Amino acid sequence: MSDRLAGVASLHPVIQHHLVNTLHWPGLRALQEAAVAPVLEGTDALLLAPTAGGKTEAAILPLLSRMAFEGWTGTSVLYLCPLRALLNDLRPRLHGYAAWLGRSAEVWHGDVGQSARRRILRDQPDILLTTPESLEAMLVSTTVDARHAFRHLRAVVVDEVHAFAGDDRGWHLLAVLERLSRIAARPLQRIGLSATVGNATELLTWLQGAHTDRPRSLVAPHVSDTPDTDVTVDHVGTVDNAAKLLSVLHRGEKRLVFVDSRRRAEELAAALRARDVTTFVSHSSLSAAERRRSEDAFAESRDCVIVATSTLELGIDVGDLDRVVQIDAPRTVASFLQRLGRTGRRPGTSRNCLVLCLDKAAVLPAAGLLRRWLDGWVEPVTPPPHPRHIAAQQMLALALQEHTIGLNTWRAWWGDLSLFDRSAPAIMRHLVDSGYLERDGDLAFVGPEAERRFGRRYFADLTTVFSAAPEFLVLAGREEIGRVGDDALIADVPAGQPRVLLLAGRGWQVNHLDWQRRRCYVEPSELPGRASWLSWGDGLSFDVTRGMRAVLLGAELPGVALTRRASAALNDLREQHASHVTLEGTLITRSGKGDLRWWTWAGTAANRTLHASLPAVVDERQRIGDSALRLRPDLSLDDAARILRQPSDLRLPDINEKALAGLKFSAALPEDLARETVAARLADTTGAATVLDEPRKFVHDAAG
Known part of the structure; x- marks a missing residue:
């Protein structure tokens, strides 16, 4: 038996049959092969591979085999993603795999309607695809019996685990998994899927939460046949010049353009459309329907561009890409690798990225980041320190979930999870003293201050651990276009001129503002619009900045092509900083x-x-x-x-x-x-x- 078929033989016979006869696979990829044994054995695992490396199948096919071999019933597997769009994208594929065994997979998140939710609770799917925030909402909901819904839970797959671990959503995820483990009355097998990270062993230990005594396996086989890489840096000066270049460069191909902000996405999309380039837009302030229309249309087109923020950095399928373009450099090597990995998926094609720097100074961060990439360095994924505010949120969420919280027994829900450090007793005292919790002997329940701050729409604000600036919902008739910040609606406009917004790459004239309900009613306009959202950057890391210094001191970028303009800009910067x-x-x-x-x-x-x-x-x-x-x-x-x-x-x-x-x-x-x-x-x-x-x-x- 060949090495590529050895892992297949351990999977359930029905899955073996469909791999050969339905998918026509000659065998498993290296990661999938290496993942079969640890996943079948119930080991916690971190599966590492580049984008499009087959990580989803590496986790799901052995889990489906366990499900069949061991007779799991009810919702036994959770598949968690950071983005709703990624869940929607994965559901048909996972449902198809599950159907081979007479099993099912369904999606649950904020866009899923009430009738679909009732059906899911009645006819429990074997695999539930969701987000940590939706899980939290289920746990505190008065309409979901969480003990019934999750009593059969056995395993959790966390897709793009590095995206969670690097911010507070990761701490929230770990805390919710501990509560689910207690409800299911068993430790849950945890499987993380990730692109390359600089500290994989530490990331796997972090994923285990309070259960670091469980067996674990890091699965990261070396892949030698990686596609060639073509990276070019250019200095174009302005957004308009970038649009001009993109309108003539690589015509007839599908180009995904990453930008650093929603405003920049709108400006570039408008500039491209002004040059008759078929252009689509994707960013977080567009409605889900608008983003999906753009992504679907882009996937079905050929000669076109989609301009996106990091919303398309993760594994959402937008079809076979020919080119990735980056406007200025991303802040991290990890982001660059994710974006580069969107290309080179077809046999005989190369991974490629064209970096267009909008001003001369931007050439230096681009060169510094690429120098670190060429060094083989990738940022370690480091959870934010001291997540005390998430500890407070979890205490309140548990009080909602259980209707009370034991002032002396609450720790049992999270075991030794490091989320709760020595400050936890002081946090609990503050919640009681400030009225967030109301004490009744050794118990406490949700108090008036928590009701006042978080009680809207049954504590919906308590289930999301990241803050977003208040925005207006933009509506054209009954169609939701997206959201804009207040500053776009209060900025001065010339006397007698209409206020025109730039959203989804198009102009929209503002007809009416409902300040109380925060709604903005618009109609299409041919006039140039304005895009604006409040945002702030975190700056560059020590390591990337030291990469910039190395370039200034003469470090070269072997294998990276610098255009004549970029070379001239870099030479000027070296002279300026000599x-x-x-x-x-x-x-x-x-x-x-x-x-x-x-x-x-x-x-x-x-x-x-x-x-x-x-x-x-x-x-x-x-x-x-x-x-x-x-x-x-x-x-x-x-x-x-x-x-x-x-x-x-x-x-x-x-x-x-x-x-x-x-x-x-x-x-x-x-x-x-x-x-x-x-x-x-x-x-x-x-x-x-x-x-x-x-x-x-x-x-x-x-x-x-």
């Missing part, structure tokens, strides 16, 4: 205008930490960036050198009210814990300590 970089550590320079700057090349979070830790030398009033800090103008170079030679304890950044408001459920925490939580997430003490330990060279300019 006195700001050194192999010997960091530089402190005084400009001709007297500005004193410390060129740390440490990334925004590390510079933010240094800014907070060194008030005697760092200018208090400045916008923190990736590459440098402005020092106090009254200091001489000798003063700066003397102060920096003194030992310094690192401090967390000071937190303003705006930053505190961005932490959802922060009001459910004691204020000191809320501020500590936000501060820890804005800091990089490791990067800051590295900079402080490096040699510093002080440069006296003639003009200084």
Whole structure:
């Protein structure tokens, strides 16, 4: 028997039959082969492979075999995804596999209607595809008997697990899984699916939550036949120039263009349509129906472009792509790999990405990121520290789920999950003292403050752990187009001119605003529109910024093509920063205008930490960036050198009210814990300590 058929022989005979006769597979891929044994044995596992590497089948086919071999009944498998669109995309495939064995798979999320929900609760599917937020809503719902719905649960598949683990949704996911495990009265087999990450072993241990004593297996077979990679960097100057280039470049092909914001997506889509390019748009503020129309139309077309934010970074199927284009560089190597992996799926094709930099300065982050990629480096997936606000949310959610929460027994629901640290008792006291929970002896139930803050639509706001700025629903007649921020509706317009929005790549004239219901009624317009949403970036990491420094110091990008414009821009940047970089550590320079700057090349979070830790030398009033800090103008170079030679304890950044408001459920925490939580997430003490330990060279300019 060949190696490619060995794993097939362990699967259920019906699945073996369909693999050969329905799918016409000659065997399993390397990942699928390696995953069969650990999944069949009930081992927790992390399955690693590039995009389109067959991870879904690697998990589901052995689980279906277990389901048949062991006679599982009811809803025994959960399949969790970060995006509803990804669930919708996967459901037909998983239902088809399940049907081979007379089993079923169904989707449950916010877009699923009440009649479909009633049917799912009545005729329980064997596989339920959902999101952690929808699971939470089911657990606290008055219309769902969670103990009945999940009593047969055996296994959980977490798709794109790295996307969860890197933010608070991951902590929420782990906490919900612990509650489900207690309801099912058994540990749940946990299987994570992920693209390449820099710390796979730690990610698998994290996924196990409070059950790290269970057996686990990291499944990441080496694949030697990876497709060729074609990466090009260009400097185009403006969005309009990018549209002009895309209108003539690779005509006749399907091009997926990634941008860094919803506003940029709308502007580029409008510019492309103005050049008669068949263009579609996908971002989070478009309605689900509008996004699906775009994605379906793009999948069925050939000579076209779809402009997207990170909504299409994950594995949603938009058909065979010819090209991926990136407007400016993404912030992480992991995102670049995800986007690059959308191409090169057909035999004989290469993975490709064209990076179009909109201004000269953007060429340097692109080069720095690509340098780190060429080094074989990928960001470790690090869960956000101190998720105390999620601990508070979980306490309230458990009180809703059980109608009461035991003030001395609540920990039993989560075991040793690290979500609940030494601050947990103080959080519980705060919830009781502040009226979020109302005490009745050794029990507590949901109190008036929780009702006031989170009680709308039966605590719907309590089931989602990320904050979103308030937006207006945009309606053309009864058709939902999407959502826009308030600033797009209050910005000044010339007297006598209509207010026109840019949404879904088209212009919409505003006819009426219902401020109380937050609805905006529009009609199509040929006039140019305005797109605007409040947003803020996190800056670049220490490692990517150090990649930028390496490029400035002469590091090459072998295998990456730089156009003549990009090469010229990079040469100009190297000349511009020639006195700001050194192999010997960091530089402190005084400009001709007297500005004193410390060129740390440490990334925004590390510079933010240094800014907070060194008030005697760092200018208090400045916008923190990736590459440098402005020092106090009254200091001489000798003063700066003397102060920096003194030992310094690192401090967390000071937190303003705006930053505190961005932490959802922060009001459910004691204020000191809320501020500590936000501060820890804005800091990089490791990067800051590295900079402080490096040699510093002080440069006296003639003009200084």
